[in-house]
Amino acid sequence: MTRRYIDRIFLNKPLPADSYLASLPAVRALGDRDHPLKIPADVTFLVGENGTGKSTLLEAIAVACGFNAEGGTRNFDFSTRDTHSPLYEYLTVSRSAYPKDGFFLRAESFYNVATNIDQMDETPGIGGRIIDSYGGISLHKQSHGESFLALVENRFGGEGLYLLDEPEAALSPTRLMYLLVCIHELVQRNSQFIIATHSPILMAYPGACLYQLSGDGIRQVNYRDTEHYQVTRRFLEDPEGMMERLLRE
Numbered sequence: 001m002t003r004r005y006i007d008r009i010f011l012n013k014p015l016p017a018d019s020y021l022a023s024l025p026a027v028r029a030l031g032d033r034d035h036p037l038k039i040p041a042d043v044t045f046l047v048g049e050n051g052t053g054k055s056t057l058l059e060a061i062a063v064a065c066g067f068n069a070e071g072g073t074r075n076f077d078f079s080t081r082d083t084h085s086p087l088y089e090y091l092t093v094s095r096s097a098y099p100k101d102g103f104f105l106r107a108e109s110f111y112n113v114a115t116n117i118d119q120m121d122e123t124p125g126i127g128g129r130i131i132d133s134y135g136g137i138s139l140h141k142q143s144h145g146e147s148f149l150a151l152v153e154n155r156f157g158g159e160g161l162y163l164l165d166e167p168e169a170a171l172s173p174t175r176l177m178y179l180l181v182c183i184h185e186l187v188q189r190n191s192q193f194i195i196a197t198h199s200p201i202l203m204a205y206p207g208a209c210l211y212q213l214s215g216d217g218i219r220q221v222n223y224r225d226t227e228h229y230q231v232t233r234r235f236l237e238d239p240e241g242m243m244e245r246l247l248r249e
Contacts, residue, residue, distance in 0.1 A: 005161040008037065008038055009036060010030055011091065012091065013090055014090075015090055025053075025215050026052055026054075027087065033092070043192075044194045044195070045195050045205075045209070045211065047213070052213040052214055054196040054213055059084055059087075061194060062104040062163045063084060064092070065095075067163070072103065073104075099192070102161040104163045105151065145172065149171075149175065149182075153182065156182070159191065162186070163194050173201060176199060180202065180205055199228070210223060
């Protein structure tokens with residue numbers, strides 16, 4: 001891909017000192033206009049331990065780009081509970097081009113997206129049923145993993161910006177590898193992905209940029225230097241020994 005829909009992210013004003021956002025090193029490390037977080041690749045991963053701000057940052061990027069905080073396309077405006085952070089108000093997402101397509105997928109609220117589609121299709125508009133763009137079968141009538149892949153296969157049309165929050169939550173290792181194939185096909189069709197994940201399978205995507213979020217802020221890391229890769233490798237090489245150490249009294 002010769003263009004990127006998002007190329008830089010930075011804070012456009014100081015965070016309130018009493019805000020919990022100011023306590024997140026990764027958020028503080030975003031920098032200003034002169035020192036932005038650069039997004040140099042077609043696929044960018046946000047990785048790190050729970051609580052480091054991966055989902056908070058991805059959500060803020062999504063809302064700043066016009067997506068619904070609970071997920072969906074820019075046309076979704078439902079809200080089951082207003083719990084998203086105000087970080088988007090302090091965030092500038094610099095774009096060199098505008099995508100024709102886009103979707104914000106967050107595993108924890110995908111149920112709400114599926115419900116909203118069913119509700120809107122109770123009285124279809126002149127454009128027909130919305131679910132037909134997602135494979136024609138209600139996402140509630142499929143398993144969690146099947147509905148995720150139905151979304152990617154049918155709704156992601158290319159030339160798009162796709163923001164995925166922990167997509168591995170519903171997918172087996174084999175399905176994760178299939179998701180990698182789907183991502184690659186979409187990248188070939190001028191798409192860009194930013195993905196928050198714990199999955200070392202997804203992180204292996206060739207040419208991806210990996211940003212490690214931690215108590216020290218944000219830094220770019222190599223795939224094999226991530227804790228996710230190293231811990232998984234150690235476990236798979238010696239599961240019995242690892243279990244013995246973990247469960248030793």
